[in-house]
Each structure stands twice: as structure tokens, then as C-alpha cells.
Amino acid sequence: AQKITQTQPGMFVQEKEAVTLDCTYDTSDQSYGLFWYKQPSSGEMIFLIYQGSYDEQNATEGRYSLNFQKARKSANLVISASQLGDSAMYFCAMREASLGENDMRFGAGTRLTVKP
């Protein structure tokens, strides 16, 4: 079964506006971690933000914030004040404690295009 679902294959946003990238996940574990990565055209995966399942506050890192809704199993990434350099693929990922946190599962990704 798909563990991580990203329903938006592609998104467009105007420069300087905010955008939300959706991510839902499936787990029966109480302890897990959620991650977002950015993959520019060069191919390297860049870590953006992390949310632990027990964290009560939504994670924030600069212009990135994670809208964590545990009951809905949702972990959406919000990018504020979009920049042209934000154009990339974005992947949501999860690590589950029951797997010994050995394994990180990724969604299919969302391609974000920032328009000038």
C-alpha cells in the first residue's frame, strides 16, 4: 500500500506568493518522522524540514513551514514568498519507528514552477 501520497503532480505559483504542497501519509505507528526534500534539476536531494509525530508545534525553517494535521494524517509544506529558485521537484517522506527508522519512504513528488 502507498505510504506517502502527493496528489499534485505539478503546481504553479506566482513569484512572491505563498504555495501549499499537499502530502498525506499512512501509518499505524505512534512514532514516526515526516520530511520534505527539494530536488532541483541538478538531481541532488536537499533536506528542507522535519516534523516528529509527537511534536505539538508545526515545524518552521525560514520560508518553509509544515502544516501538520495528525488526525488527518496530513503534512503539507507551505512555502512563503516564492522565489524563482524554488522551482524544483518536492518530495514528502516518512520514517516509521516500527521499521527501526531504517527506511525512509517517499511520495511521487510535486513539480513546482514559480512564474515571474
Next chain:
Amino acid sequence: DGGITQSPKYLFRKEGQNVTLSCEQNLNHDAMYWYRQDPGQGLRLIYYSQIVNDFQKGDIAEGYSVSREKKESFPLTVTSAQKNPTAFYLCASSIWASGELFFGEGSRLTVL
């Protein structure tokens, strides 16, 4: 600077040949991973290793082999048994059971 180095960046192979992708890290991380990425898709786990001389199969291990003789190194061999090896391969490492994965820049393998 600390990081993960993958080589080669681009590799071409004829059908029936084995090829080995190199992955070296100087982050002193215990765990290392190999992922495969196909165009327009997410990452799928091939193998991972928690400690030296130990490794575990991921979701798509068939046709691949790995070794972990040193903490710093986790090479991946794509064997002739892998029927569709053309893909982008990413190596990653992490502190054991904690935190995010750190990725290399990837190796793009094309079978001619």
C-alpha cells in the same frame, strides 16, 4: 567539507555488463542507503546498511548487490540480472535511527 560523494556522475553500460557505482561519505554516519529514481517518480529503496559488514534488502533489491567493508563506503553493483537498470541512483547516509538523510549528487546510468 563533509558530505557524500558519488561517482561516476554519468555511466553508460552495454546490456549484460555489471557496473559498480561508488558512494563515499565522510560524515561519520552509521547508516547508508541506495535509492533508485525513475523519471517523474519518487525514490525507491534498493539496499541499506546500518553497520559495517551488514546490509538489508529494500523494496527493489533484485538484480543489485552491495558491500559495506568500511564505514565510509557503500558501493552498489548493478548486475546483468537487473532487467531495466536505466535510472538515476542516489546514495544517502544518516546518523543511526535519527534525523534526515543526507544525499549525494546521484549517478545516472544508461543502458545502451
